Amino acid sequence: MSKKPRIAVVVVAAGRGERASASGDTRPKQYRPLAGQPVVSRTIAAFLALPEVDVVLPVIHPEHAATFFGLGNTDPRILDPVMGRATRQGSVLAGLEALAAEAPDFVLIQDAARPLASPDLIRGVIAALETHHGALPVVPVTDTIKRSHDGMLVAGTEDRHTLFAAQTPQGFRFAAILAAHHKAVHEPRDFTDDAAIAEWAGLPVALTKGSTRNLKITHPEDFARAERLLRGDMDMETRVGTGFDVHPFEPGDAVWLGGVRIPHTARLKGHSDADVALHALTDALYGALGLGDIGVHFPPSDPQWRGAASEIFLADAVGKVTARGGRIVNLDLTIVCESPRIGPHVPAMKQAIGNICGIAAHRVGVKATTSEKLGFTGRSEGIVAMASASIEVPQED
Numbered sequence: 001m002s003k004k005p006r007i008a009v010v011v012v013a014a015g016r017g018e019r020a021s022a023s024g025d026t027r028p029k030q031y032r033p034l035a036g037q038p039v040v041s042r043t044i045a046a047f048l049a050l051p052e053v054d055v056v057l058p059v060i061h062p063e064h065a066a067t068f069f070g071l072g073n074t075d076p077r078i079l080d081p082v083m084g085r086a087t088r089q090g091s092v093l094a095g096l097e098a099l100a101a102e103a104p105d106f107v108l109i110q111d112a113a114r115p116l117a118s119p120d121l122i123r124g125v126i127a128a129l130e131t132h133h134g135a136l137p138v139v140p141v142t143d144t145i146k147r148s149h150d151g152m153l154v155a156g157t158e159d160r161h162t163l164f165a166a167q168t169p170q171g172f173r174f175a176a177i178l179a180a181h182h183k184a185v186h187e188p189r190d191f192t193d194d195a196a197i198a199e200w201a202g203l204p205v206a207l208t209k210g211s212t213r214n215l216k217i218t219h220p221e222d223f224a225r226a227e228r229l230l231r232g233d234m235d236m237e238t239r240v241g242t243g244f245d246v247h248p249f250e251p252g253d254a255v256w257l258g259g260v261r262i263p264h265t266a267r268l269k270g271h272s273d274a275d276v277a278l279h280a281l282t283d284a285l286y287g288a289l290g291l292g293d294i295g296v297h298f299p300p301s302d303p304q305w306r307g308a309a310s311e312i313f314l315a316d317a318v319g320k321v322t323a324r325g326g327r328i329v330n331l332d333l334t335i336v337c338e339s340p341r342i343g344p345h346v347p348a349m350k351q352a353i354g355n356i357c358g359i360a361a362h363r364v365g366v367k368a369t370t371s372e373k374l375g376f377t378g379r380s381e382g383i384v385a386m387a388s389a390s391i392e393v394p395q396e397d
């Protein structure tokens with residue numbers, strides 16, 4: 001082709017995305033933040049980064065329309081989303097049919113859950129379409145692949161030199177893949193990717209260079225791996241925050257400290273459960289982000305926080321770190337009191353704080369001291385907690 005081909009992209013985001021459900025986050029995986037940006041927005045942005053891409057068409061689940069529009073993707077090259085159908089194949093066809101009005105020469109079909117396709121990888125697919133009807137990025141299979149008919153006994157070994165793992169985006173000449181998809185509607189078999197439809201329709205499909213980095217987010221641990229890869233590309237900065245809090249004792253039978261209930265001859269007085277240690281940690285995280293303190297985010301005048309479990313406050317501060325694309329490097333806590341004795345509860349506190357913050361217990365320091373019977377802590381009138389937090393966030397000007 002002598003003139004520049006018109007290039008469209010279909011981003012298939014119509015799945016319910018339940019497989020990667022991480023604890024707490026009930027959103028479909030394609031709408032969850034990945035290093036501070038929703039997965040599907042990152043996937044779309046990977047194509048908008050290429051000036052040769054003319055339009056990007058998202059195909060979404062009808063129930064996610066409000067969520068999708070809430071992403072605020074405003075680039076004029078993003079077309080109005082098309083509603084997906086019951087199967088991936090049906091959703092791709094819906095997208096291809098909607099693209100007919102755009103009359104693209106080439107179409108790239110991308111899974112929303114692959115946000116890390118590099119410009120080189122995408123351009124490799126586009127380049128192959130100059131000479132082939134279809135192109136897909138692949139990586140060589142490195143594991144030896146066994147065949148089994150019952151999942152118990154080996155029936156044979158494949159020659160792995162002839163095997164390649166297929167990735168996306170898969171690229172096609174538009175008219176050819178649209179015709180193949182139309183024909184495939186009547187096939188009873190389930191095609192797991194678009195290249196399979198092209199092969200079935202007799203279209204030659206070229207292999208292009210994929211990348212192990214171009215991972216598909218399927219399981220919860222894939223989020224962590226993708227975030228590590230993205231952070232490797234970003235300039236990160238370390239920030240530190242401190243927190244300090246005091247709560248007085250009042251009559252009672254237990255204190256909440258560091259997310260752990262400790263039987264005692266008094267309890268701590270406060271609007272929430274008065275977990276002075278979690279409050280100090282919360283302030284340390286807000287402080288590291290320059291976001292004020294706990295009272296700004298959870299005003300004590302608001303009756304809804306009466307008796308609240310303080311892990312709500314800490315989880316909110318952690319959420320603000322992850323929303324910025326950051327992570328907690330470590331937390332350190334010092335508790336000052338004459339009693340109760342803290343030492344026996346330190347392992348449970350490290351675990352509880354780690355769980356709330358989504359980090360390993362070894363990244364949490366918990367220390368306790370007395371004030372040698374001096375001052376209000378020495379007179380057992382209350383407990384002091386001091387905390388520091390170290391976080392890593394993408395650099396901003």
Ligand code: MG
Pocket residue numbers: 245246247270274275276279
């Ligand atoms: Mg407090």
